[in-house]
Amino acid sequence: MIYYFFALLTAAVILLANNPRSEMNRWAAFFLIAAAIGGLTDVLIRFGYDEWANMDQLLNHTLTPYGILVFSLVYSELVPSSRARLYLKLALLLFPVWMMMTTPLQPEIQVNFRFLLGWAAPYYLAACLLLIASVWKETNRRKRRNRLIATIIIVPTILAALLFINVAAIVAPDMDAFRYVSLFIIYSLSVALICTFIYGVLGVKLRFEKDPLEGTMKAVSSGAVQLNHSIKNEIGKIAISSDNLKRELSAMSPDSLSHLDIITSASGHMLDMVNRIHSQMRDIVLVEKPVRLDQLVQGCLHLHQGLLEQKQIRVQTDYFCEPVIYGDSVHLSEAIGNVLTNAVEAMEVGGVLSIRLERVKKSVQLCVKDNGKGIPDDQLERVFEPFFSTKNRSSNFGLGLSYVYNVMRKSGGSVDVISRVNEGTAVIFHFAAKKVRHG
Secondary structure (H helix, E strand, C coil): CHHHHHHHHHHHHHHHHHCCCCHHHHHHHHHHHHHHHHHHHHHHHHCCCHHHHHHHHHHHHHHHHHHHHHHHHHHHCCCCCHHHHHHHHHHHCHHHHHHHHHCCCCCCCCCCHHHHHHHHHHHHHHHHHHHHHHHHHCCCHHHHHHHHHHHHHHHHHHHHHHHHHHHHHHHCCCCCHHHHHHHHHHHHHHHHHHHHHHCCCCCHHHHCCCHHHHHHHHHHHHHHHHHHHHHHHHHHHHHHHHHHHHHHHCCCCHHHHHHHHHHHHHHHHHHHHHHHHHHHHCCCCCCCEEEEHHHHHHHHHHHCHHHHHHCCCEEEEEECCCCEEEECHHHHHHHHHHHHHHHHHHCCCCCEEEEEEEEECCEEEEEEEECCCCCCHHHHCCCCCCCCCCCCCCCCCCCHHHHHHHHHHHCCCEEEEEEECCCEEEEEEEECHHHEECC
């Protein structure tokens, strides 16, 4: 059983180390630790620490169902209000606390397994339902897949613990429950380990899959700041020297003045280029306020009206809702504007731009779709990388979609790009339910 303890404890440490600020990860670690301490009971008894073994057993019985239910509540995001979640956590703590206060530990522990089953069974079953509901309500395909994997990993073991520990303690108290539960624990840990590296489980894959991109964004942002500062200084020296030379050579060499004009023009272009790079790679600080998303989109279309008319692009808008979201209107406008520009540039004259805004369960999706040339599969997976571009033009730095990704990540949402060659590209903004104002 000591191996069982270390295996679950290791999983808890990995989750906390991956993202200690995540409420979901903290409660997942709490549940794993509560389940893990059950593996210490026999060890404590073997070394003569009976009192500690009794306390360990009681904590394992009471905190495990509480931990998994609160984790499932947070993970499902069915209660977006942090205050409401706090009240639920406190209310759900009543049964575990009551049982810990009323269970005799001396001379030996006397757990009321019927009372335990009476409240632990609903906790376990409610946790399973919340995990299943989290799969059903998720609209983002990648997140839905990850939620399904997490549910497949957790639910069978929860039900096994309920059956072989809580129910068996009443109907078959002499049964070696751990022998059966351990098989499900091995199953859960094995599947979790495999899927962590292939798909991602409870956000752990983000350290291998998404964090490299986020790390790249931060590195490029820091580099852009330093580059911007250095180049500005050097260009400043060039500009001052050019002005001095102009004054000295003004009456002597017209050809030299022409060359100095070229130097001045090139210096200005370099400065403008660095400023443009820096403006899209700087760290984003959001100022979030209630925003009518449909009006924000209409404003972006109005700003791009000249570009749309120039290429005779026909715009189709379907606003199936008029949601108010909490977001930074400046950065969101810039992000949507980048996508609109990309869409227009991808289409031939007379193309069709489709914009669809709709609620998907409690979240909101904005889809911007063009009927342009599309993006090949080998390039599609790289579209969010800084400085990668499908456009072979010196004026394009490949930062537009990196900026969009950064804005949506900072806003608590996500963005997907779906594309087929010669059919077009759809960019889908996913706004999380917790950012949507209801009622």
